[in-house]
Amino acid sequence: MKKLLTLTLGMCVATLMFAQLTVPPSGGNQKSTVTQWIGPVSVSITYNSPDVHGPNGEDRKGHIWGELVHYGFIDQGYGTSKSAPWRAGSNENTTITFSHDVKIGGKDLKAGTYGVFLDVEKEGPWTWIFSHNSTSWGSYFYNPKEDALRVQTTPVDAAYTEWLTYGFDDRQLTSATAYLQWENKRVPFKVEVPNVNDIYVNTMRGELEGTMLGFSNGPWMTAAQFCAQNKVNLDEALRWADNAISGSFIGVEDFSSLQTKALVLQAMGKDAESDLIMDKAIKQPTATVQAVHQYGKALLASGKTQKAMEVFKMNAQKHPEDKFTPYVGLARGYTALGDKKNAIKNWELAIKNLPENQKPNIAFYEGELKKLKG
Structure with a gap:
């Protein structure tokens, strides 16, 4: 029993010795996360942000690209990688998380969390690297066999930025351009969601089949109208419209529900049927x-x-x-x-x-x- 107690106490001491306290970030490189939604799809980048002037206030202007940030792939003198890109940030690994499948620079990338690295070159294009390994420390353990995707990019001149910053611009309904900006350069990559309407429909379908929407035909009309406006999933949209009119517990035949069905029929190219429904709709007391x-x-x-x-x-x-x-x-x-x-x-x-x-x-x-x- 005494030996067991001694062993247990030893394990507790060892655990305490290696436990991490909450302390300020190394080098003052603050941790940041930026999230952008592209329709129903979220894109989140988590990174540590160094500044141009360094932890001791030293001015590093003109010494960032090619010096503090190395060109190409190098042996950093630590870890298993003998040919490592830049970690695209500082301290820990920079990561990016996609809630759904996307396209980066026109190339497919599955939903999930990836380590983010950047091949910085003195001349020619740079390369964004998305790695299946998102948990290693920086790029010290980078392994090209774990690459999920590589996408070339062209850096552009930008307004002076003291702190390394990730952000999004050119935000459209189905795409946004993510970028890293630091000192005098901006390095972009485009994120696209080409099937955004399918994602909306799948989400709506799950919500309609759930129990949170109550006994109302409003959500069914909204879903059917979305499909009609975007000309997607029209057969199911017609069933949703019919449910809004005559479904058990929720169906109500009025101007709005009939008009919804007419919109779906029109989107299907069934103009004559749509006109008949609208003739009925405009005669409703609710019209x-x-x-x-x-x-x-x-x-x-x-x-x-x-x-x-x-x-x-x-x-x-x-x-x-x-x-x-x-x-x-x-x-x-x-x-x-x-x-x-x-x-x-x-x-x-x-x-x-x-x-x-x-x-x-x-x-x-x-x-x-x-x-x-x-």
């Missing part, structure tokens, strides 16, 4: 004067002038209490038909009954009338 008006405008925009005119006339008959919106619709319809007389008449009626919330737009309406009279 507001503004909703019907917007549908008529959409018909005008798609070149269906006669159909739009029918909708505008129906809106005026159904909502005699509204002395403005139906007249605007009729004015637009008659203008599209080339019937100036009736177009002028309805613009004048609309302007005469201009509601308070439309007064800021009076110049536009009077301009439309003036064009017809001119």
Whole structure:
């Protein structure tokens, strides 16, 4: 028992000796993380950030690239690597994490966490290296066999930056350009999510099948509308739209749910079926004067002038209490038909009954009338 106690105490002492305390970062190289979302996809870079002036305040301007940061692959005198790139930061390994599969510089890279290294060259392109080994210390144990991807890049001149900084710019719906910026250089690489709509759909599908959305048809309409707008996953979107109309516990047949189904049918190229659904939708008690008006405008925009005119006339008959919106619709319809007389008449009626919330737009309406009279 005494031997066991002695052994246990020895192990505790050894553990305490090697335990790490929380202390300031070595060399003042602060740890940072920057995250950018590309749609539903997150990209996070974690790094340690040195400054140009160094831990003791020494001015290292003009001595960063090719000196403090070595060119090419070298033996750093420690670790197993005899041909190591720069660790693309300081202290620990720089890492990057992708929540989903992406493309870097046009090349595929799977979701996950990678070590990030940079081959810095005196002349010619530099190379970003993404390694499956994200846990080693810096690049002292770099092994090219663990490379997941290499992508060439061209450094560009940049505004002076004291602290090594990672960031993102040129942020688009399906891509963003990540960069390292330090001293007078910026080193970029482009991150793309070419299948972003598929990711959205997969996420929505999981959420719709979950239990957190309650007994509402709103999420089903939102998902179906997204698919219609982007013309993706249309067969399933039609089922989602039908569920919003007649699904157990959640289905509600009203203007919004019927319009959603019509949008999906239109995206599928089934215009005749879409028109039939919309004919039903605009006759619903829930079809507001503004909703019907917007549908008529959409018909005008798609070149269906006669159909739009029918909708505008129906809106005026159904909502005699509204002395403005139906007249605007009729004015637009008659203008599209080339019937100036009736177009002028309805613009004048609309302007005469201009509601308070439309007064800021009076110049536009009077301009439309003036064009017809001119």
